[in-house]
Amino acid sequence: MTVGTAPVSKxxxxxxxxxRLVRLALRRDRIQLPxxxxxxxxxxxxxxxxxxGLYPTDAERQSFAAVTAASPVALATNGIVSGYSIGAILAxxxxxxxxxxTGLMTTLMVVRHTRQNEETGRAELxxxxxxxxxxxxxxxxxxxxGANVAFGVLDLLVLLASDLPLDGSxxxxAGVAAAGIAFAAIAAVAVQVTDSAxxxxxLAGAALGVAFLLRAVGDMTGTVTEGGTRVVPSWPxxxxxxxxxxxxxxxxxxxWWVLLLPTAFAVAVVWIAYVLTEHRDLGSGLVPTRAGPPRASRLLPTALGSAWRIQRMTLFWWAFGLVLLALVYGAVGDQVDDFLGDSDQVTDLFQQLGGGVEDLVNAYFSAIFGMMAIAVAGYAVQALLRMRxxxxxxxxxxxLSTAISRxxxxxxxxxxxxxxxxxLQLLTGVAAGLAYGIVIGDVPGQVPSLTGAALAFVPAILVVVGVVALLFGGLPGWCVGSSWGVLAVCLVFGLLGPLLGIPDTVRDLSPFAHVPAVPAEDxxxxxxxxxxxxxxxAGAIGVGLFRRRDITTS
Known part of the structure; x- marks a missing residue:
């Protein structure tokens, strides 16, 4: 360095x-963030x-809290119980x-505005x-x-509008926002270690999974106190x-003192991320890319082989997570009556989610398969947007400069x-049927029945696939936000429509509203x-539009 030159590390x-980069990031997220x-x-x-609405009396709330605190599955899938007030049940x-x-939102956001910018060459420009x-x-x-703080404010306003106490709200x-910020710090380190978005x-998703499992194990192995309505989790x-x-x-x-933990964690991990930025070059990660095989597979130069290489890990991780969920949901199918207790409101809720089916077990599985089908539609949206x-x-x-056509x-x-x-639908049905069949002693009968129920949702999910393909082919600049918006419409209108009192004519906009209430109905x-x-x-039109439009990079 020349004498007298100011050090560049100031x-x-x-x-x-x-x-300026903050303004640029907000402009890029002007659709996704809202x-x-x-x-x-x-x-x-x-x-x-x-x-x-479901628990209007203290007796109903106390009964629900006691059932939840005594159920390891409920603790794993929901969270610890801290009393039976309306706010405590909601929490x-x-x-x-x-x-x-919020953890998923912020990890995706940090990776998009750092590693993805480096990977695409934007960071160099x-x-x-x-x-x-x-x-x-x-x-x-x-x-x-800022996104977590904004959600915290919106969250607070919703809770206050629901007549819940200010301090608890x-x-x-604050607790939810702090968790999101902690995961943002984890993502900040992940982008320093790797060289691809x-x-x-x-890595950030794996951290989310580990955090979920640690919490689930800690909650499940906790101690129930205070008349069975309060859980003290164990150390995990x-x-x-x-x-x-x-x-x-x-x-x-x-x-409030617990918030010092995510605050200190975020500060320490972000400091580590800043230190790591000094030890790598732009566009590279601390862990070097593993060299591939000396010769590529004969399928790789083909359209199908190339697409499979891009899509395979996304499918694998979705399959792993959905199978675990299906096993859990199937294993507790015989506990639905006990879990609902004597609450007519909760029973009515499950019957509405299950398409109006009176049998609670069938209504439960109908609602579960509907929710998991929405999750599979989320996989479809994420995977198809890899094209963009x-x-x-x-x-x-x-x-496209090779022999592969558009x-x-x-x-x-x-x-x-x-x-x-x-x-994914096949695996979901088999896993739920296997777990439920083992519990009730009827594996040969339940696996085919619940597998067929899961597969009945495939046409509805394929409508989402076709619409996303149409958006990619015709509206590439808007396809990302619009595709997730389509999924949100399916969730609100198709799955939650009966609970929200949405008219049938509006609910029919969702393809999921047209699927029978399986497994109860034929x-x-x-x-x-x-x-x-x-x-x-829709898919054919999307392919035709893509064939005729320009290739864009923004």
């Missing part, structure tokens, strides 16, 4: 350009309204899902301007923290950001996702055939 230079915030706020509103049901969702080495990461963290919103998302819950959000015990202890990622990253044009390339991706939908072929035809037509 703090002011390290963070130069952060404000969708996330509105969806999470709607989930909180719906949950608050449901708890208030036991919603804190864990919200903490998990940005670095040609007056931008410090740590500005890109700082901007991503500022946006992620503040504690719940896909791997960084995988104290190692999880999701567990920290629960241990605030909103509407009960309101233990390949296009924006500039990797599509070289592929229709073949797109049909390969759509075909693999379609096959993935069928496989499967009618006509609506499923119509849904399949709609999916095929």
């Amino acid at each position: 703090t002011s230079e390290q963070f130069a350009g952060t404000a 969708i996330w915030l509105l969806a999470l706020t709607a989930l909180q509103w719906f949950s608050a309204a449901s708890v208030i 036991s049901q919603i804190v864990m899902p919200l903490a998990l969702a 940005i670095g040609a301007a007056v931008v410090g080495r740590k500005a890109l990461l700082t901007a991503a963290l500022v946006v992620a923290v 503040l504690a719940l919103a 896909r791997t960084a998302n995988g 819950s104290w190692l999880s950001p999701i567990g920290w959000a629960e241990l605030v015990r909103a509407y009960d202890d309101n233990a 990622s390949e296009e924006v990253a500039g990797r599509l044009e070289p592929v 229709p073949r390339w797109m049909l390969a991706h759509v075909g693999i996702v379609t096959a993935g939908v069928v496989v 499967v009618a072929a006509a609506p499923l055939i119509v849904l399949t035809l709609i999916a095929v037509v």
Whole structure:
């Protein structure tokens, strides 16, 4: 370094350009971020309204809290119980899902604005301007923290509008927001370690999974106290950001000091991320990319082989998670009557979610398969949007310069996702049927029955596949936000429509509203055939539009 030259590692230079990068990130997220915030706020509103309506008396709330505290499965899938006030019941049901969702939102956000920018070459272009080495990461963290704070405010307003106490509402919103910020810090380290956005998302997702499992184990092995309506979790819950959000015990202890744990964790992990930025080059990760085989597979240069290589890990992780959920849901199928207790409101809730079926077990499985079908539709959206990622990253044009045509390339991706939908539904049905059959001693009877019930949702999911393909082919610049919006419509109108009092004419906009209430009802072929035809037509139009439009990178 020349004598007299100011050192380039000065703090002011390290963070130069952060404000402009924040504005750029907010512009990129102008569609996705509002969708996330509105969806999470709607989930909180719906949950608050449901708890208030379903458990109007102290006796019903106390009974529900006691049943939940005594059920290891309920503790694993919901969260710890901290009394039986309306707020405490709501916190036991919603804190864990919200903490998990905000964690997913912020990890995806941090990876998108850091590692993905480096992977696509945007970071190199940005670095040609007056931008410090740590500005890109700082901007991503500022946006992620801001998103969690914004959701915390929206969450607080919904809780106050539901006539819940201010102190407990503040504690719940702060705990969920703090968990999201902690996961943003984890993502900040993940992007330093890896050299691809896909791997960084995988590491951050694995951290979410570990946090969920630690909390589940801690809650399941906890101690029930105070008349059976309060759970003191064991030590694994104290190692999880999701567990920290629960241990605030909103509407009960309101233990504000617990928020020091995610705060200290986030500060320490972000500091580690900043240190790691000094030890790697732009575009690379600390862990070098593993060299591939010396010779590629004969299928790799084909459209189908290339698409499979891109899509395979997404399908694998979705299959892993859905099979675990299906096993859990199937194993508790025989406990539905005990879990619902004597609450007519809860019974009515499950019957509405299950398509009006009177038999509670059948209504339970109908509701479960409906929710898991929405999750599989989420897989389809995520997997199909990889086509847009390949296009924006500039990797599509070289592929199309070979003998692979546009229709073949797109049909390969759509075909693999379609096959993935069928496989996921098949695995879901088999896993739920196997677990339920083992519990009641009827595996040969339950596996075919519940597998058929799960497969009945395939045509509805394929409609989502066709619509996303149509959006990608005709509206590439809007397809990401619009595709997730389609999924939100399916969730609200198709699954939650009966509970929200949405008219049938509006509910019919969701393909899931046309699926029979399986396994209680016989499967009618006509609506499923119509849904399949709609999916095929939408997909074919999407392929035709893609064949004629320009390839874009923005």
